[in-house]
Amino acid sequence: MIAETVCSAVAAAGLGIAAVTAYRKRFLAAARMAAYSLVPLGLVMTGVVDWLADTAFSPTAWAGFGVLGVSWLLFASTRAVERRRGGTRKERKEARAATQRDAVAPEASAPSLGPGRRQANRPATAPRADAGDDFSDIEAILKKHGI
Secondary structure, eight states, X not given: OHHHHHHHHHHHHHHHHHHHHHHTTOHHHHHHHHHHHHHHHHHHHHTHHHHHHHHHTOHHHHHHHHHHHHHHHHHHHHHHHHXXXXXXXXXXXXXXXXXXXXXXXXXXXXXXXXXXXXXXXXXXXXXXXOTHHXXXXXXXXXXXXXX
C-alpha cells in the first residue's frame, strides 16, 4: 500500500516538473521528464510493485535466488574444466589441424603435373652487390612527389 502511494506521488511530482519545463518552452526535455515520471505509475498499475514487494520479503524467493546462484556456479565451473581438459590453445589448434589434414587424401594434395624442372639455359640471377640500387628507386619516387 505504501509502495503504491510513493510511486503515485513520484509520478505526480514528475508530471508537475514536466509541466513547468514545458511552460519554459523546453518541450523535448518536458516530454522526456513526463515519460520517466509515468514509469512508476505504470509499474504500480501492472502489479509489478506488488510482485517485487512479495518477492523481497519472501524467504522462498531468496532461496530460489540462491539455487539460481548455485546453478550459475556449476555452469561456470564445468565450462572452466572443459576448457582445461582440452589443453592449451596451441594444442587444440594442432589437434584441429591434424584432423583436417587426415580428412584430405594424400594423393589429392600432390601436384598433377609432376615434379618441375628448371631450364638449364636460363642463367641464375646473381644477388645484388650494392643495396644502394634499392634505395635509388625509393629516392626517385620521393623526389617525384616533392618529398
